[in-house]
Amino acid sequence: MKKNLFKVSLITVLLVMTILVTSVCAPAKVKADTPYKTYTVDGYGSTIETQTAYLPYTTITKIGEESLKQPTDFTLLDDGTIYILDSGNKRVVVSTPDGELVKTFGEGTLKSPRGIFVTEERICYVADRDAKAVFVFDADGKLTNTYEKPDSPMYGETQVFLPLKVVVNSFGTMYIVCESNTNGIVEISPVEGGTFLGYFGTNATRASLWTIIWRAILTDEQRAKQLSNLPATPDNLAIDDKGIIYTVTRGEKNGALKRLNIAGVNMLNPKTYEDLPAAVAVGNHDNVFVAAQSGYIYEYNNDGDLLFVFGGADDGQQRIGLSTKVEAVQIGTDDKIYVLDSDKAQIQVYKPTEFTDHLHNALYLFSKGRYTESKEPLNRVLGMNNLFDYANMAMAKALYKEGDYDGALKYAKLAKDLDTYSDSFWEIRAAWLKKNLTAAVLIIAAVAGLIAVIRYLDKKKNILSAPRKVLARFKEKKLVKQLNYMFYFMRHPIDGCYGIRNQDRVSLLSSNILLMLIILIYIINKYFCGFIVKTVREGSYDVLSDAGMIILALLLVVGCNYLMCTINDGEGKLKHIYCSFIYGFAPYICLTPVIFLLSHVVTDNERFFVDFGRLFMISWIAVLIFIAIKEINNYTVKETIKIILLTAFTILIVCLLAFIIYVLWSQVIDFLQQIPREVVYKLG
């Protein structure tokens, strides 16, 4: 009997459990893989996949029984309380961290609220676009203050006040982003019922070369009809504990994310940016998050280097973690990311993975200057992903601080971190010099001695006469002479040109050999120069197009120049122009190897030598070419300048023509391909 009863109760318990399991709708807690990849960008600017940084954690669709309608903004307090600006319902909804409703307020006051900010004292600021005001509610949700358009003349008489987003610093000063206010962020102090302090963090206008040319061509009337070139209004902003303001602006390229100090000066210039940022938030480890409207979420470190980008747009697949229209982002104290999607009317919460936790730990230690300690989490990060650029960079710095310069060099090279590379290289070079200086001096002395001895012997016994004879004979060869002419040309361009024009001192063959030499040196220098000055990434080669580009450019310049010269009484023949141009590049052949060698031994501090060497070389070449054009055609200086400008113009026209021909031809080819395709289709 007892046993039976026990059985019954057991079955009942099981039944209750099954029912609970099957019928209780838990907040969709799918332990799932992410529907998106996570990428990071390395020092070379290449994008690399990495471990998932954040996983979708939960989705908040309802606060208690209240559902949201087109929410546009929200604030997350340190204790997890969420203030959601439920714009469609014209109210503020306050929720506990678990999604329980605390209260709602603002009904009847708000018209078209767009931005919300809540201080730690729970004073709530709402930017309302249609009400043209910023409303302030106290902790109980009672309206305590309304700030309308500032009456200060500084604000601008005709300028409307359409507040979209607002943040407030610890003194109560409001920073307000207003629609169509291109002057910048409106800064209002709470003193005397609202004092306009001025505009803050104005974006700069930018004009492309094309716009400048275009505007120069247009008449005043036409110019007036053009869209005026106004600076972009920031789209959203955030504030950190120290009162530093962060803004995001669409279409501002590198200025998409800005960190503005008290003076309104930008201190951040991220290389990787989003074209359509919607919101920005400050993290707990000197990191910054930017959310794109399309659902991408970017995490940057303190220096504006991209750590992660993940997420993405939901193209109707309805997968957890993808977004439709992101409007706001906030970071919890536990590093969770909260993303508000106004189309889906929900807040998606993402949770950092183990990998990201290690990284944040390292970020934190690193920012506190505890480099040695930071090695442990960095090693864990690298153990999971040894291509993770930020970790490599931090590791290089940590090793440098520890005095392990070889290690630092290795990691810095991986991360393309020039500063650390340069510093470590300096140390290594210094150590090498210290160790080998005596030996080096001895070797140099020995070599000098040897040369002196040989010279002495040569003087006495003429031991070098045989090799000298061979060399002289070699130098007498016609081609060698022609090639050697290069050195003469470099030093005496006017006479040199005379030689080319009237004395046949060079030939097409010698010019072509020099051209090949130029291409060869160019390629070697481009791909094998020192790490400090290298512009291409290690391991990537595109030699054919390099050579092609050089030859094409040369032919274009020479051809166009010849065309212009022939109709402008120039006396030069095509061959002479071609040869003199190539001989004009003689300094490149002579100096580049030196610069190349130099690039292998300099650090960032002595980079000047390399840069100066290049500038010197380029100027030399320019002078040679100028003189060549002048002398070969027998022009005056004025005529030469005119010819150079005409040549540039001709090059432009030729390029345009080539483009038009290309477009026309591709149309013809497409048409020709269409015919058989249609036939194939009709037949089968």
Next chain:
Amino acid sequence: MGKTVKRITALLVMLCLAASLFAGMNGKTPGILAEENKTEPAYKDVAGNDRYSLKVDEKTLQLVVTDKVTGAYMESFTSYDDGLANKTWWGAMNSAVVLTLISGNDDTKQANTFNDNVTKKVTLNKDGFSAVIYWTTYKVGLTLEVTLTQEGLVVRVPDESIKEDGDKYKIGTISLYPYMGTSYLDSKPGYILVPDGNGALIYLDNKEGRYSAGYSAPIYGQDIGFDESKVETLLWDRYKIVNSAEQVLAPVFGIAHTEDRIAYLAVVEDGAMRASIECLPNGVNIDYNRAFAKFVERKLYTQPTSNNSTAGSLHLTESDRSHSDLQVRYIFLSEDEANYAGMANAYRNYLTARGILNAPDTSYNTRVDFLGSDRKEWVIGTSRVVMTTVDDIKDIYADLEKRGVTDLFTVYKGWQKGGVNNFPIKNFKPDPGIGTANKLADLINTSKEKGISIYLYDDALRINPKEYNVTFNTVKKVNKRKFEEETYRSVYEKFNWITPLRTAEVILGLEKKMLKKDIDSIAVAGITSNLFSYTYSGKNYTRYDTADSYLKTVEELDKDAKLCLEQPFAYLWGHMEAFLDMPLYTSSYIVEDTFVPFLSIVFKGVMPVYSEYVNFEANKQEFFLKLVETGTFPSFYITKESSSELIYTNSNNIYSSQYDSYSETIEAYAKELAAIAERTEGAIVKSHELLDSNITKVTYSNGVTIYINYGENEAAADGYTIAPMSYIING
């Protein structure tokens, strides 16, 4: 004493009642169906077996399957009208067959057996009935055969019975009994089993209209032959950031009514190659839950007439319909079996009874895969990047042996000449960078003696257009345009696919050459997880043709070689020694409520299953627990050199693989998981329960139970305490 027990029992019973009431009243639903809204079909008992009876209404062809023991039943139609559905929906809800018709460019026209002018000729027989159905308006028809077998119901439409007599209307899709097992809102607690990834559940609770779309996915993946210029949203216009959804590996779906203790698992037996699984909970158009297979007969496609994608194109209908019988088998389950673990067990029995899933050896191994070499761009052409040579593998094996890890299983990728992206592999010629042919053969054969199988990896589908001529023997889409697969990487930007006939020729040739060296283990990929329609030299081939061809190829290979297959579709499961890359997740569709390891339960004990690579998991501990829960063997992707060497290659997604950083992890995983595997060796999973959202209990047929706690806090279950992110094993 007795009194106390009685009181407790009474209390519990009341609690239970309250809970069920609560469950019923959750939301706006009337828990008890309104009497006046019930339609009253005229049933006739047509067949019965030991457990179930089948009733049918001859006029409407509506079915009821009843469990004779418990009285629980499942219907093929809605017996309750909420008064909200329009005529078309109501018609579909009460139909045995629902068609979509194609007329010109329009493929949305619906026809069903309830609303339209239909002639039906029903013939009863001893196990069921057959009905000849003809839509007189549209001049299309088919014969529906329903049979009750020992395990359940078979619904079938023979291919030759499908008629399209008119010129105006052609059949687009056919759904058979789309409302089998339907329920209204949360009136019948339970769930729909979704074959997404490993498996997922959609609970039959009130969804309150949250979802505008349900789960809909083609069985055996998308058909690239039709995939029309689908615009991928790329990060910065270059990088693919949204992962593709998991493919439907097994042609199954199911519905369980957990309170009624009745469930079915449906297996799409014929026509699966061109069918999709539709799992739609309440709120998606109507407030009824349903799951069914939708068979595709004809599809629309776009025929561009110029190279320029914006210029002219035509919308066309496939000239011929697909030719296959359509058959769905419903396996009914009752009482303790009426849940997803029961469904998985039923599916395993179904497969093993047909001789599928017959691995000779299911013992534990740690899978350690190696990457041989890849290529990066160089001054002229490409240069070799060697990651793991034959000698390196020997060293790594020796080191693992020292660490006590000897149960190993290896797939060697990128062993072939030209590296891991050089396909197809025509000869047994290793890349000179990793060693000679004899050396590799020697490694494989000596390892075999030690009990380590090394499978050589071959993607039998792809061809590298930078290395091979792709003018002939490559796949063209239905619109006769060459199919190109984007890699979104820099060295090799595109791959083409070779035709199934060419695949057979190449891989069987390779097998022959390998057998000469006594090598008989091949890991086959590409063809195992892709099915497509294509055209080649003027002929159209369907997915049925492709599947037939691949099945023959794999059968032929299997005769002399040992095969393991990479994420294979169910029709190939009879020909493998091991399943590679089992997904342990779903595609994270919003509509899915929870993950369940359906496929893992099917395989556990009858087929060794290896996970996806541990390397790339960000949450290592959670993934480890997943391995414990599902009985999946761990996989590692290992290189001798640092993965930073790979940064300029197409393999730059392998960002972490160096042996030195993984040796300890492999050792730890191998020791712990081998110990668990030993306890469950040869056993199958008897039941699998989600005790609450964080604790999972797995019971094996040999009595061993494992509790896994995924939560961040310590938790108790059945009197045991389980540490956070940990597990315990008993029995």
